[in-house]
Amino acid sequence: MNDGHHSVGRRRFATWGLGLAGTIALGSLAATRRVQAAEHRRPLTLAVLPYLSATELHTRFQPLVAWLGEEIGHPVELMVAPDYETMVSMVGLDAVDLAYIGPAPFVRMVERHGPKTLLGRLSIGGRPTFTGVIVTRPDAGLNAVSDLRGKRFAFGDRLSTMSHLIPHHMLIEAGVRLRDLRGHAFLGSHVNVVQAVLAGEFDAGAVKEEVFTKYRDGGLQMLARTPPISQQVFLATARLAPELVAAAGAALTRAPDAALTSIQPGADAVTPVTLDDFDTLRRILAELDAAGEG
Numbered sequence: 001m002n003d004g005h006h007s008v009g010r011r012r013f014a015t016w017g018l019g020l021a022g023t024i025a026l027g028s029l030a031a032t033r034r035v036q037a038a039e040h041r042r043p044l045t046l047a048v049l050p051y052l053s054a055t056e057l058h059t060r061f062q063p064l065v066a067w068l069g070e071e072i073g074h075p076v077e078l079m080v081a082p083d084y085e086t087m088v089s090m091v092g093l094d095a096v097d098l099a100y101i102g103p104a105p106f107v108r109m110v111e112r113h114g115p116k117t118l119l120g121r122l123s124i125g126g127r128p129t130f131t132g133v134i135v136t137r138p139d140a141g142l143n144a145v146s147d148l149r150g151k152r153f154a155f156g157d158r159l160s161t162m163s164h165l166i167p168h169h170m171l172i173e174a175g176v177r178l179r180d181l182r183g184h185a186f187l188g189s190h191v192n193v194v195q196a197v198l199a200g201e202f203d204a205g206a207v208k209e210e211v212f213t214k215y216r217d218g219g220l221q222m223l224a225r226t227p228p229i230s231q232q233v234f235l236a237t238a239r240l241a242p243e244l245v246a247a248a249g250a251a252l253t254r255a256p257d258a259a260l261t262s263i264q265p266g267a268d269a270v271t272p273v274t275l276d277d278f279d280t281l282r283r284i285l286a287e288l289d290a291a292g293e294g
Contacts, residue, residue: 003049005195006221009253021281022226022243024176024185025124026027029158036187038144038214042076042112043074043076043077043079044068044072044074044075044077044078044098044099044240044244044248045076045079045096045264046061046065046068046077046078046096046098046099046100047079047080047081047087047090047096047099047100047101047231048061048078048079048080048081048096048099048100048101049081049084049087049100049101049102049105049156049157049160049174050081050082050083050084050087050157050188050189051102051156051160051163051190051208051222051229052188052189052190053189053191054080054190055223056082057078057254058080060262060263060264061078061100061180061256061263062078062262063262064255064258064259064260064262064263065078065253066079066254066259067255067259068098068248068251068252070249071247071250071251072244072247072251072293073247074244074247074251076098078284079096079233082153083157083188084102084157084158084160085104085159085165087099087105088100088105088159089114089172090111091116091237092109092113092114092236093113093234094113094237094239095237095239096237096239097236097237097240097244098119098234098235098236098237098240098248099116099235099237100232100233100234100263101232101233101235102159102160102161102162102168102232103161103230103231103232103278103281104160104161104164104165104281104285105159105160105161105232105271106233106235106278106284107282108159108285109280110137110275114238116234116237116238116263116271117235117237117245117249118233118234118235118246118250118274118275119233119235119236119245119270120233120249120253120270120271120272120273121230121231121232121233121234121250121270121271121272121273121277122231122232122260122263122264122267122269122270122271123231123267123268123269123270123271124231124264124267125266125267125268126267126268127228128230128271128273128277129228129229129230129231130162130209130210130231130233131162131208131209131225131226131227131228131229132161132162132163132166132167132206132207132208132209132225133162133206133207133208133209133222133223133224133225133226134167134170134204134205134206134209134222134223134224134225134226134288135193135194135197135204135205135206135213135217135220135221135222135223136203136204136205136214136220136221136223136261136291137197137198137199137203137220137221138198138219138221140203140204140221141224142204142223144174144223144224145171145173145174145176145223146174146175146176147182148171148173148174148176148203148204149180149181150180150181150182150206151175151182151186151203151206152181152182152184152201152202152203152204153171153181153183153202153203153206153207153255154184154185154187154192154193154196154197154204154207155167155168155184155185155186155187155192155193155199155203155205155206156186156187156188156189156192156193156206156207157186157189158186159187160190161205161208161225161229161281162190162206162207162209162229163205163208163210164186165192165280165284165285165288166206166226166227166229166284166289167206168206168293169287169288170224170226170286172288172291173294177291177293178231178293182203183239184193185202186226187205187215190207190208190211191211193205193206193207194207194212194215194218194220195213197220198215198218198220199217199220204223209225210264210265221259221271227245227280229280229281230273230277230278230281233273234252234270236249243263252270252293253269253270255270272283
């Protein structure tokens, strides 16, 4: 009698246990789906370097951000990094989903954190490379890079390709080391360099050619042009799901002209890019490092 009573109790307990397990499993599945749904709703982050003011960059990138969001069926938000070093860390540590990053910061990021998925590089006027300019004023009396000895020089960010690293290498090739300058400073952005040179605070400075062209009529003069270097690249980090990586890459290759020219006048396509396209830049950076001025 007691055995029968206990047997019924065990069956009831087993049935209740199975029901509880099923409820827990269903609850776990529902929670997982809620997390996945929340992840799907999370806006993707496209990070860019602060080579211009945040306000101008948001204006320039808005058409492309809107295009990407529509094409991949997922909202995309622009995030302007506070500085180049932070950008390198955020991309390297997969703290953002997508990035539009300059060649030198990209090379440094790969050196420190390993490669990411390259989605393409911007083409300007049919060329996937760009140049920088060492700028001065007509009254500075400079005719060659070697004339910068004893002068004041303005750089942008320490990790900027065209407002520091390539022009710095040009100085060394011309026999001018930082110690040979009367003074130098890192002003953070290309526009800051232009303004400081025009104000007479520095005798010369370094900017990308696009910025020189924009401000040339204000009194800037070209002292020298850098060798061509790969344009900025679009990439995806490991945080982005593979299907979204593929979708973003495909969308960029067919981005409308209006979205590209908004980023930079003359931009006409996003073209394929590989790590080999940065060999020249890697050599230049290695020489700067060897000189103790990288």
